[in-house]
Amino acid sequence: MKGSSEHGETSKAPLGRGGVSKGVSVLDLILRFIAIIGTLASAIAMGTTNETLPFFTQFIRFKAQYSDLPTLTFFVVANSIVCAYLILSLPLSIVHIIRSxxxxxxxxxxxxxxxxxxxxxxxxxxxxxxxxxAHKGNVRANWLSICQQFDSFCERISGSLIGSFGAMVMLILxxxxxxxxxxRR
Amino acid sequence: MKGSSEHGETSKAPLGRGGVSKGVSVLDLILRFIAIIGTLASAIAMGTTNETLPFFTQFIRFKAQYSDLPTLTFFVVANSIVCAYLILSLPLSIVHIIRSxxxxxxxxxxxxxxxxxxxxxxxxxxxxxxxxxAHKGNVRANWLSICQQFDSFCERISGSLIGSFGAMVMLILxxxxxxxxxxRR
Incomplete structure (x- = not known):
C-alpha cells in the first residue's frame, strides 16, 4: 500500500502493512496524550507550590514558593511550552492516522x-x-539544605519532576x- | 519510485535522489564529528577544573574542583558517555554513506x-x-555566590557548558x- 497507490498498483502491496502503520499512528496519539498529562501535571504541581511556616519574626515571614528559585520557574515555563506544543500537535497526529x-x-x-x-x-x-x-545541600560550597525547614515544599517540588521525566520518555518513543x-511508508 | 530497486527496477530511479541521500549521509558523518569534539572538549574542560586559592588557614586549604559538586561530576560522565556513543556510531554512519x-x-x-x-x-x-x-547565589535559600572567591573556577565551568550545548544542537540535527x-529511501 505504501507509495504504490499513487501509481495505481495497490494490489501489489500486502494489506497488513497499512494496518501496522495505522496502529503506529494511533499509538503516537496515545503517547501524546500521556505526555500532555505528564507535562501539565508537572507544571501545575510546581506552579502551585508554596509553603508558609507557622512561625515568623517581626521582620521576616518564612515562606517558600517555586518562584524563589529561578530554575523552578524555568521548569514551569518549559513544561507549559511543551504541553502547549503537544496539544497543538494533536490534530497533525490525527491526520496521520487517516493519511498514513x-x-x-x-x-x-x-x-x-x-x-x-x-x-x-x-x-x-x-x-x-x-x-x-535543596535536599542534600553542599558542604564545600557552603550551601545548606533547606528541606529541614521547608519539608512539604521539598516533597512537592520533588514530586513535580515525575511527570516531566515521564514526558521525556514519551517524547523519545x-x-x-x-x-x-x-x-514503513 | 522509492523502494523500487528491491523489485529489480533500479533503472527507473533518478540518479539525483541517490546523490542527495549520499549528501545527507556525509553531512551526518560531519555533524557526528562536530558533536564528538564538543562533548569531548566539555568533558575534558570540566574534568580538569580545579583552583587552589593562594591563601589558606591552618586547618583549611581553599580549593575548588569539579568533583565538589555532584552535578558537575554527572556532567562529565554524561558527556563522556555521549562522546563514546558518538565514536561507536561512526562506523554505522560510514556504512550509511555506502548503503544509503x-x-x-x-x-x-x-x-x-x-x-x-x-x-x-x-x-x-x-x-x-x-x-x-554559583554566579548569582540565591537570597531566599541563603545560598551565597561562590564566584567571588573562585573566579577562575567559575569561568572554567561556565565555558565547559558551550561544547555540550553545541553537541545538543548537533544531535537534534x-x-x-x-x-x-x-x-527519501
Whole structure:
C-alpha cells in the first residue's frame, strides 16, 4: 500500500502493512496524550507550590514558593511550552492516522519533537539539580539544605519532576514511532 | 519510485535522489564529528577544573574542583558517555554513506540519538543550573555566590557548558537528517 497507490498498483502491496502503520499512528496519539498529562501535571504541581511556616519574626515571614528559585520557574515555563506544543500537535497526529503516507508533516513532527525533548529534559534536569541541592545541600560550597525547614515544599517540588521525566520518555518513543512510520511508508 | 530497486527496477530511479541521500549521509558523518569534539572538549574542560586559592588557614586549604559538586561530576560522565556513543556510531554512519537504503540501522540510530540527546541535555542543563547558582547565589535559600572567591573556577565551568550545548544542537540535527534519509529511501 505504501507509495504504490499513487501509481495505481495497490494490489501489489500486502494489506497488513497499512494496518501496522495505522496502529503506529494511533499509538503516537496515545503517547501524546500521556505526555500532555505528564507535562501539565508537572507544571501545575510546581506552579502551585508554596509553603508558609507557622512561625515568623517581626521582620521576616518564612515562606517558600517555586518562584524563589529561578530554575523552578524555568521548569514551569518549559513544561507549559511543551504541553502547549503537544496539544497543538494533536490534530497533525490525527491526520496521520487517516493519511498514513504523510511524509513532510512527519519530518516536521520529528524535528519539533526532538527540540521539545531537549526543552523538557533541560527543565526537568535543571530542576532536579536544584531539588537535589535543596535536599542534600553542599558542604564545600557552603550551601545548606533547606528541606529541614521547608519539608512539604521539598516533597512537592520533588514530586513535580515525575511527570516531566515521564514526558521525556514519551517524547523519545514518539520520535522512534514517527521514524518507524516513515520507514514503513 | 522509492523502494523500487528491491523489485529489480533500479533503472527507473533518478540518479539525483541517490546523490542527495549520499549528501545527507556525509553531512551526518560531519555533524557526528562536530558533536564528538564538543562533548569531548566539555568533558575534558570540566574534568580538569580545579583552583587552589593562594591563601589558606591552618586547618583549611581553599580549593575548588569539579568533583565538589555532584552535578558537575554527572556532567562529565554524561558527556563522556555521549562522546563514546558518538565514536561507536561512526562506523554505522560510514556504512550509511555506502548503503544509503539502510532502514533498520537508521531506526536504531534515531532511537539512540534521541536517548543521547536527552542525556547530554540533562547533563548540560543540570550543570547550567548549578553554574547559575554559583554566579548569582540565591537570597531566599541563603545560598551565597561562590564566584567571588573562585573566579577562575567559575569561568572554567561556565565555558565547559558551550561544547555540550553545541553537541545538543548537533544531535537534534542528526535526528532530523536520519529522518530525512528514511523519508527519501
Amino acid at each position: 503516507r504523510a511524509k513532510y508533516s512527519r519530518l516536521l513532527l520529528i524535528f519539533l519533537d526532538a527540540a521539545m525533548l531537549a526543552l523538557v529534559t533541560a527543565g526537568a534536569s535543571a530542576a532536579a539539580a536544584i531539588v537535589y541541592l 514518539l520520535i522512534l514511532l514517527s521514524a518507524i512510520a516513515l520507514a | 537504503r539502510a532502514k533498520y540501522s537508521r531506526l536504531l540510530l534515531i532511537f539512540l540519538d534521541a536517548a543521547m540527546l536527552a542525556l547530554v541535555t540533562a547533563g548540560a542543563s543540570a550543570a547550567a543550573a548549578i553554574v547559575y547558582l 542528526l535526528i532530523l537528517l536520519s529522518a530525512i534519509a528514511l523519508a
